[in-house]
Amino acid sequence: MNRFEYVRPASVQEAVTAASQPGSVYLAAGTNLLDLMKLGAARPERVIDITRLPGLGEIDWRPDGSVRIGAMVRNSDLAYDERFARTFPVVAEALLSGASAQLRNAATVGGNLMQQTRCAYFQDVASACNRRAPGSGCDAREGENRLHAVLGWSESCIATHPSDFCVPLVALDAVTEVAGPNGMRDVAIDALHALPGETPERETALQPGELITALKLPSDAAAFADHARYLKVRERTSFAFAVVSAAAALRIDGGKIQSARLALGGVAAKPWRARDAEAVLENAPPTQEAFAKAAELALSEARPSGKNAFKIELARRLIVRALSLSTEGTPEAMPALPASPFATVPSANHAR
């Protein structure tokens, strides 16, 4: 690990000022950053510790039913917040399907949003990686890439964004509140993470020094609470990143889908909102045919970036499953295995 300067600011403003200098990173729980520093994949010159900043640890409900979640709220605390879990069950389910209990207890809301790809070539400093070292190439492109992106990738980078949390967030139009050298601004989750294009090193829309101070979920996102599921296919039953995941949220009335939200995880460098698929679901009856059509549309632009063609078909099937389970209704209680196809709730029937 390189030698670095450790800064512990007393206010958000001090933090932003300190982090505006080149080579700075914010440290929250460090569940991703410290690993990268040990590997040498991150070599910051100064580490700005924001864990002691005041005012970032609250969950504030607004009169209109929206919620503002401080960036330092721990993943577990948010997932187990009763009102939050009841209002946004798909977000709670995604949170609880991520990492391990120990990591969720440490990891923060802001840190989850800002975590970096787990692409092995990004983490391995001996490999070429445009995201880590711009212009060096992408060793993943012809490498061991069975879990890499099938949507939105470029020849420069085929990495995926690993977050579960972000998938329902993008579906529900969540917004981040950002403090920066020029004051506060809002950045939608959908605009926060960047597709690689020619500049995979530009991972987010944040400018130097900008700090996520809160996450906001709009009041209309609560309207999906009765029909919302997060599903995650993974190689072991827990503590694994998604091969593919899907968040589906529906508003159903009079036998028709009034409104649909659909997003995929593990398929692209950002949580992937499937707006075309949402559009065909609206005003359609919640049938397998409609779901299959939505799944086709959601993956219509997909193409394998390597040994991962199976992920495209898997994503289609997962969308159909997630929409089917959402139609059946959000379970009364959190499934014993959140987001797992092996959920033990009786309502978790499989399409046959």
Add this chain to the structure above:
Amino acid sequence: MPVEIFPSSPEHRRHGSNAGQPLTRRDGLLKVTGKATYAADNHREGMLYAVAAVSSIARGRVKSLDVQAAKSHPGVVEVITPANRPPLAHNPNQKMPPFGFRIEVLQDDTVRYANQPIAMVVAETLEAATEGAALLNPQYETDTARTRRENGERFKPEAVGVGGPSRVAHGDIEAGFASAARVTEAEFVTPAQYHNAMEPHAVVAEWDGDRLTLDMPNQALVLSCAGYATYFGIPPENVLIRSPFIGGGFGSKAILNGPQILAILAARMLKRPVKLALPRAQMYGPVGHRGATWQKLRVGTDAGGRLTALHHHTLSATSSFDDFLEPAANASLPLYASPAILAEHEGLRLDTGTPGPMRAPGEASGSAALEVAIDEAAEACGMDPLEFRLANYAETEPGTGRPFSSKALRECYAEGAKRFGWSGRPLAARQMRDENGCLVGWGMGTAVFHCPHFPAEARATLRADGTGLLETAGVDMGQGAWTALAQIGAEALGLDPEMVELRSGVSSLPDGGIAGGSGHTASAGLALHNAGRNAIDQLVDLATADPESPLFGAGNVGVVARAGRLHRRDDEGRSESYSDILARARRTELVGDAKAAREPAAAEAHAMFSHGAVFAEVKVDPDLGQVRATRLVGAFAAGRIINPRLVRSQYYGGMIWGASFALLEEAVTDHRTGRIMNSDLAEYHVPVNADLPSLDAILIPEDDPYVNPLGVKGVGEIGITGTVGAIANAVWHATGVRARRFPIRIEDLLSDW
């Protein structure tokens, strides 16, 4: 020299007699309260930290290292490279029998595999050493990495595993196939797997003149002292290894490796204690692994479903410079009654670290393939897999006709099937669904593992206060050896386990042999048993020769030792306590010594194996291909059971590892560079609790009068065998898809796309 002492504690109450009781671990309290000191927990005054710089290429030469940059980094004390590495007394390019491999200790600038040490940086802090290693910025002359079957060099091996036969033929294999009504053929690939013990390979090395003290996890204490002595040119008795706790070994901590030797060398060179603990990624290279295999099986059966021929061919990967070949084909030798069996191996040289023994070496990967092939043969014959196995039950060792020393496999099949609910299983695949629509499959496999016995020594002391002391350089790597060994020793001394102190885990104690091959309890246990009997014999002599003892003259009728007293066999009311006998004889202690080994004649005359049967239920999502092993039931017969709690844990651990083999574990190599791309526990998957919601291990009673006087076989490795095949066969039963490679992946089970 300080010695780890484990006093008996009152928390460990026995329930009746000593051996056979499910006592909890003697070291359990220390472990769950964080008081157990593992090697890397040791600190010494003036200690330095060593970090290896490792190669990022798999083959070639290091052209340059920026030693100046590393040395300039604050805190860096020394950078050891081939240019300044002090001499060693043993040539590392030569093997050191019986288990010493060729190793990499900076003898030259060549690179033979990724993660090979190419320099060692020693610094005042771990952070400085780590950064020093990063600053070396090695430049390479790179040759093409050969890490695939297609570009490795094939060869005919002389031996496989640890001195096992490369080719064994029983009967006429071609005649067997010619007479077969059906022949089924199947090929299997098993990947490179890494031990991934939770505790990394660590050492704290300290020199005092030419005396060397090592705190390190070690599965072969006394043997390793000799190995280090040879490398450093000192007498073996000058080396002391303390290994009180091991956070998992699985074979990888029984063999000397380059990084640890370099750390010891650094300590001598710099005249200060040195600590090294390998980062996780560096455990993927210099410390062994389970080599990849490509296996081909042909199974011939007659019209009645009896085997006529069994041919198991294995291509086993090893390194470019040393030989350890996964003896997978030999898994087909001891199990099924075929008149003709051919087990043969080829070697494949790859640019990887040298493989080594990893829990059930050979048996694990061989059993995986064999049990699936047997299942396919049963399917071809239209027979239930259990019925097929019973039809081909070996009453004597196949090929040799030797009797088994004991074999309660039939009981394992029967009890396991009953507990699992095997009867009523539909023959065909894809017949069962659960209430949620998941495909359900049931499969089984036979477990088998040989029972070696290693020479071992022990000392048992009866003390004046009536307590006992047991001493042997045994190894507890989490399996609970000390608890089981104390039970054996206490029983031999006629004392309750809480009345004996066990000293173990230190090389200066009598040689307890190695903890490997599932032979430690039997080997060190027999030595302790004999030592205890020896001490008791001396006590009996004292008592029966003493006119003042109530046991005077009882030598002919005999005396029994129980709960700290000697009793006349024919009149148990006449007895005397150990302390009274010793006090009157003015003895402060009686010391019994023993060396123990297996009776050669019994070993020659019998085939000796532990057996078991594993039954698995899996559920597979019909659309998504995700698998879960929802139920595992294993029934095992392994001779006399000293501690059923610990033994059950061993079976569970083995079965969990089998599930890991079947569904999760694989080192993913980028064949362009030869680097392993998932060298961490986030991406090299081993099971979590949620993967195995139901485990059941049944202990089948078995008396074995031949295996050793204790009747103890081994339990540490057998649980993996059988389980891999059982799960793979259950996956077939659920989906209709036969496993051809391990682990079975989601994309292997995604249907119709």
